[in-house]
Amino acid sequence: MAMNFDPFRELDRMTSALLDSRQGPQLMPMDLYRDGDHYVLAADLPGIDPGSVDIDVDGQLLTVRAERTMRTAEGVKWLAQERRGGSFLRQLSLGQGVDTEHIAATYENGVLTVTIPVSERARPRKVEVVAGGSSGRQHAVEA
Template structure:
């Protein structure tokens, strides 16, 4: 049995999460000397995706459009349509000049190399 207050808390959490992410969920991870961001963009035409980097702020915008069908009347329309936006604050250690983007199977994958100066390196110790 779900109590009214439990339902309110669950609903608030779901709507808060949806509003915070703008409908686009992401994973961010580092693999070796490369940083990756995978953003779910199902039903988005890759030509509508706009990616910008301004002072280490990465912004991804895309448009999800419901196709116009003459004579069709939707009884249920739950899939979100319209502009989807995500912003990510990037570290100074990422080389955004070499950022690569690929859209495949509804997922936008951004590949950003780590700068040379941020890579782990071994320091030699000299004897006095």
């Protein structure tokens, strides 16, 4: 198998490996958005065993942990070894407007998706306005 050798890419990889003083968990890239009455967190975790993913809710703090173990083969000569193993960690403060009892998660195609429902109290609702006086008409006003 032929490999293209790029000395600058190799130098960049070696420099970042030497200068990376972080010994703790790595961050996982994620997107977070609101879709109707729930929030969706989508985190990239390719190569993760779904059994290693741990999601905890402590009060209003959501913690996502995952572990990637690298397969090691004895007696092989590495041509390239750029994938990192280790722990991944992400913590989010959820705030008061979410339903922490009904958080759900799925893992598919290397993406962890966590669905966080908005609590009933934080959802938009109609408030009925009762007009004073003798007409007795009522109007609905959106809050």
